[in-house]
Amino acid sequence: MSTKVDTTPIARQKRNRFLLQAACIAVSLFMLIPIYLISLAALSSRASLNEFPLSLLPTNLSVETLTGFLGATGIFGALGNSLIVGAGTLILAALIGVPAGYALARFSFRGKDPYQLFLLFTRALPIVVLSVPLARLFLTVDIYDTTYAVILLHTALALPTTILISASVFLSVPIDVEEAARLFGCSPLGAFGRVVLPMALPGLAAASIFTFVMSWNEVLGASILTLDHRTLPAQVLSSLSDSPLAYRFAGGFALVIPSIIFIALMRRYLTNMWGSTIR
Amino acid sequence: MTDTTFQPRHSAVSRRSLLLAGLGTAMSAPFLASCAGFDTSGAAAGQGTVGFLSTQFTPVEEKQRYEAVLKKFAKVPMAYNSVDPGVFSSTVSTQAAAGNVKTSLLGGLHGELAPLADYLEDVDALLRDLAGRGFTKEMLDLTKVGGSTSRYVPWMQATYVVAVNKKALEWLPAGVDVNDLTYEGFLAWAKAAKQGAGRPVFGMPAGPKGLHHRFYQGFLLPSFTGGQITTFRNQDAIAAWDYMQELWSAMAPASTNYDYMQEPLARGEVLVAWDHVARLVNAPAAKPDDWLMVPAPRGPKGRGYMLIIAGMALPKNGKDRDLAEKAIRALTEPASQIETLRSNAFFPVVQTELPSDLTGAIALEAAAVRRQQRSAGALLALPPVGLGAKEGEVSQIFKNCFQQICLETRPIQQVLDTQATQLNTILKGLNVPCWAPDPISMKCEVA
Numbered sequence: 001m002s003t004k005v006d007t008t009p010i011a012r013q014k015r016n017r018f019l020l021q022a023a024c025i026a027v028s029l030f031m032l033i034p035i036y037l038i039s040l041a042a043l044s045s046r047a048s049l050n051e052f053p054l055s056l057l058p059t060n061l062s063v064e065t066l067t068g069f070l071g072a073t074g075i076f077g078a079l080g081n082s083l084i085v086g087a088g089t090l091i092l093a094a095l096i097g098v099p100a101g102y103a104l105a106r107f108s109f110r111g112k113d114p115y116q117l118f119l120l121f122t123r124a125l126p127i128v129v130l131s132v133p134l135a136r137l138f139l140t141v142d143i144y145d146t147t148y149a150v151i152l153l154h155t156a157l158a159l160p161t162t163i164l165i166s167a168s169v170f171l172s173v174p175i176d177v178e179e180a181a182r183l184f185g186c187s188p189l190g191a192f193g194r195v196v197l198p199m200a201l202p203g204l205a206a207a208s209i210f211t212f213v214m215s216w217n218e219v220l221g222a223s224i225l226t227l228d229h230r231t232l233p234a235q236v237l238s239s240l241s242d243s244p245l246a247y248r249f250a251g252g253f254a255l256v257i258p259s260i261i262f263i264a265l266m267r268r269y270l271t272n273m274w275g276s277t278i279r
Numbered sequence: 280m281t282d283t284t285f286q287p288r289h290s291a292v293s294r295r296s297l298l299l300a301g302l303g304t305a306m307s308a309p310f311l312a313s314c315a316g317f318d319t320s321g322a323a324a325g326q327g328t329v330g331f332l333s334t335q336f337t338p339v340e341e342k343q344r345y346e347a348v349l350k351k352f353a354k355v356p357m358a359y360n361s362v363d364p365g366v367f368s369s370t371v372s373t374q375a376a377a378g379n380v381k382t383s384l385l386g387g388l389h390g391e392l393a394p395l396a397d398y399l400e401d402v403d404a405l406l407r408d409l410a411g412r413g414f415t416k417e418m419l420d421l422t423k424v425g426g427s428t429s430r431y432v433p434w435m436q437a438t439y440v441v442a443v444n445k446k447a448l449e450w451l452p453a454g455v456d457v458n459d460l461t462y463e464g465f466l467a468w469a470k471a472a473k474q475g476a477g478r479p480v481f482g483m484p485a486g487p488k489g490l491h492h493r494f495y496q497g498f499l500l501p502s503f504t505g506g507q508i509t510t511f512r513n514q515d516a517i518a519a520w521d522y523m524q525e526l527w528s529a530m531a532p533a534s535t536n537y538d539y540m541q542e543p544l545a546r547g548e549v550l551v552a553w554d555h556v557a558r559l560v561n562a563p564a565a566k567p568d569d570w571l572m573v574p575a576p577r578g579p580k581g582r583g584y585m586l587i588i589a590g591m592a593l594p595k596n597g598k599d600r601d602l603a604e605k606a607i608r609a610l611t612e613p614a615s616q617i618e619t620l621r622s623n624a625f626f627p628v629v630q631t632e633l634p635s636d637l638t639g640a641i642a643l644e645a646a647a648v649r650r651q652q653r654s655a656g657a658l659l660a661l662p663p664v665g666l667g668a669k670e671g672e673v674s675q676i677f678k679n680c681f682q683q684i685c686l687e688t689r690p691i692q693q694v695l696d697t698q699a700t701q702l703n704t705i706l707k708g709l710n711v712p713c714w715a716p717d718p719i720s721m722k723c724e725v726a
Contacts, residue, residue: 047565050546072339073346073359074319081316132369139377146315223366224373227381228330228358229316236339238363242488243338244561245542251339 035256042066042253046246069236069250078235079258081147082216085231086262088151089215090208093158098204100159101166102192106175119160127157131221138225145227153221158211165210169203170196209266216259321346321358328356329602332370333386335589336623337361341557344622352615355602357384364391371395371594378596383603385431385592390662390670392431392592393424400593401428405604412611413630417659417715421588425665425711431590432607435616435625438586439493440647442540442559443571447550450475458650460576462502462522469529472550479531482549485681488538490555492677497585497660498553499523502578506717507660511702511725512695515580520684520691527685535686555587556648560624560640567639574651581658583716584651589625620645664714669705676702699725 041049045062048055069075103109104116122130134153138144173196181191216233223234232255240251321328336345342361349357362370367387374380375398385392385399392399406419406429414433422429443457450472451457455464469481485491496507503519504510537543540554544562552559553575563570575584591607593600609615616627617634624641626648627633633645651657663673676698683694706724713723 068343069339072343073321074317077317077319081319084316128369132373135369135373136377139374139379139381142379144377144379145381148315220366223362224369226316227332227360227370228318228320230319235319238366239337239339239342239361242539243340244539247339 035260038249038252038256041246041249044246044249046244049246049249065246065250066253069247069254072236072239074230074235075232075254078230078232081150081229082232082258084147085150085154085222086212086215088147089154089158090211092151092155093162093211094204094208096155097159097162097207098166100163102170102196104163104167105170116164119163122156123160127218127221128224130156131224134221135224144225145229147229147231149225150222150231153225154211154215154218157218157221158214161210161214162207165207166200166204169200169207172203173199205266209263212262213259216262320360321356327599327602328358329353329384329599329606330382331357331359331384331386331606332367332382333359333361334364334367334388334391335361335386335625337363341623345619348615348618348622349610352609352612352618353606354609355606357606367391368395371398375595380594380596380598382594383597383599384606385594386434387589387592388662389421389424389431389588389590389664390666392590393665393670395592396424396426396430398595399430400595400597402430402432402593403428405607406432409608409611412628414628417586417661418588418628421661421664422590431592432611433628434589434591434610435619436586436588436628437556437625438584438648438651439490439498439553439555439575440559440644440651441551441553441573441575442544442562443573444544444547444550445569445571447472447480448571457571458573459654460573462499462576462578465576466522466526466529469526469551473529476550479529480550481526481529482531482534482537482540482543482552484537484540484552484554484558485534486536486538490558491681492674493555493585493587493662494553495523495677495681496662496674498575498583499578501583501658501660501716502576502580505580505658508702508706508713508723509717509726512692512699513726516695517691519578520680520695523681524685524688524691556626556644557624560644563640563643567643570640570643572640572643572647574647574654577654577656581656582651582654583658583660585660585662587662588628658716660716661714665711666705666709669709672705673702676705 040056040058043058043061043063043066045060045064048060048062104112131153134149135144138149143149177199178191178196181195182188186194218231219233219237222231223238226234236251236255240248243251320330331349336342336359342359346359349359364387367385368391371382371385372395374382385395402422406414406422409432418433418436419429422431422433424430441460447468448457450468452464452467452471455461455468460468469479472481473479483489483491483494499519499522500507500510500516503522504513504515510516531543531549533543533548537549537552539558540549540552541559541562543549544552544559545565559572563572575582577583591610593603593607597603611629613627613629613631616629616631619625620627620633621637621641624644626645633649637645663670666673680694680698683689684691703724711723713719717723
């Protein structure tokens with residue numbers, strides 16, 4: 001009797017589940033293997049990096065190059081500067097970009113489409129072209145070589161994406177709920193603050209990941225605008241590209257870790273950008 | 280009733296705003312505390328720290344070692360800030376243009392300082408004071424960067440030699456002296472080694488950041504033609520490039536990826552390579568006994584070799600001028616010059632005997648450099664003088680020749696003619712006299 005039960009659907013389900021798991025593992029490996037390799041190389045001794053073939057298992061652990069790298073003048077100061085600049089850019093870009101995005105999403109006005117296109121023009125100019133005149137300007141007003149100067153540049157660079165992403169986030173908040181809030185006596189500002197913003201917040205947080213990572217990665221502008229108060233990439237990148245391989249791995253490792261931590265913190269919100277169902 | 284309906288919402292809002300406020304303070308705390316940012320170059324020591332902006336010693340360890348040299352010998356507190364040449368020149372020129380110079384001392388190669396000459400203070404008086412140091416006349420001529428007054432004080436010098444892993448000696452053809460190579464012997468050796476090892480084991484720094492153009496400018500062409508620019512496309516130059524084509528076919532093709540030869544040498548991918556002394560110094564680091572450093576080969580017209588000069592300059596209207604001058608005086612003293620050699624393989628520019636207790640790779644290099652300079656028929660070549668911003672374009676012409684002749688195997692005469700026309704266009708625009716080894720009195724152009 002029991003032998004006659006048709007097990008094909010269960011088998012198929014099992015197979016599908018297996019395939020799904022296999023796909024997940026493959027995607028994870030695709031992301032994790034480079035991180036594994038760079039960590040391995042960063043934590044290997046210098047001599048072992050010159051061996052051939054390279055061992056893929058941690059057989060020759062050493063923190064020599066990593067401590068050498070971290071012991072260089074100004075690494076921790078630069079890390080602090082990078083965090084200041086990242087956070088400052090995030091705040092300033094949100095203060096300016098979110099209202100602009102809201103306006104784009106809710107109001108129709110003359111020249112809206114050209115305006116959206118025009119926004120992207122700041123990104124069309126190479127950073128070198130932007131930063132040399134900016135350096136001159138900042139020298140004249142005496143904020144050259146400060147984190148403020150870099151924050152201003154990074155904000156200008158981040159604004160287009162902040163505005164466009166926040167506009168699409170606000171579009172996904174139904175206008176009905178805002179109107180309902182107005183009906184129940186909220187002022188326009190109150191409706192925005194009490195109803196729209198909380199609903200849009202996860203999406204805005206996701207937009208901030210772009211801003212932060214952009215600011216974290218930007219090198220050229222930051223190195224032209226500063227001298228003794230550099231951000232981390234500006235401080236180490238040119239130095240690393242001239243250094244022996246072992247140091248490049250150590251530096252790469254040190255540069256990757258903080259942004260992985262930031263993304264891990266924001267991960268919860270990132271999935272929200274594509275709809276809460278994924279979670 | 281009103282209380283019960285409003286309280287939950289109220290408390291929810293306040294919790295959220297509390298969180299937001301907390302987040303806000305957490306984020307702005309470091310922000311307000313440090314205002315303009317944390318110091319990253321050591322300039323925070325306060326007023327009276329000499330800001331030394333330089334293009335040299337960018338690699339992590341070299342920078343750390345040079346900071347130690349400065350600490351010990353500079354006599355004034357210094358903040359050493361090394362940047363790449365592009366950032367260096369835009370930083371210097373924007374600061375000068377804005378009339379707000381934030382650096383007090385600049386350091387760079389001759390070719391990097393020359394285009395910035397307008398922003399650099401005249402240092403003739405300082406050089407007169409330092410006359411006792413024994414800078415050579417060629418060097419002092421170079422510091423004038425095409426003008427009439429000196430714009431920088433020589434800081435250190437370097438040249439290029441050939442590093443040899445002793446394994447490669449097994450294939451050295453009979454009758455070839457490794458310490459007195461000829462270009463023919465070098466080629467025969469490369470071919471024999473390729474055959475013996477079953478793979479090419481000679482290499483050259485032909486990567487994107489490699490210095491192979493200096494090989495053609497300062498070694499190959501002077502040795503074959505006796506000149507660099509005037510003889511750019513004569514019969515001797517054709518022979519030189521013909522030679523280069525043949526040499527390339529016996530070299531590791533991966534050379535087009537090599538920027539610093541010490542890495543493929545240390546890995547054992549390459550056993551014999553020509554490069555800048557500072558870019559070879561780490562190859563023998565682990566086992567100096569396995570290595571030789573020998574002078575570059577000699578050709579029909581002599582042993583061409585190039586000298587690289589780095590200088591220290593004072594930006595016009597720079598900060599802490601007195602301290603910067605004091606630093607220059609201290610850094611041109613023999614003791615600090617020798618310490619720079621020990622730590623970073625750049626040679627003294629002042630008259631001094633090298634100590635006999637140099638270690639490992641440095642000792643090998645010092646001997647090779649001395650032999651190269653003092654050998655019979657040594658022919659000094661300089662990197663282009665007075666080309667300013669066009670220097671990169673001239674280097675590119677030599678790289679183009681390599682690209683088209685060796686990699687694309689185009690007809691040599693045709694390539695040289697096309698490149699000579701371009702070279703002449705650049706040189707005509709500049710109207711500068713030739714530099715060694717070309718006759719100096721002439722107006723420089725390809726014959």
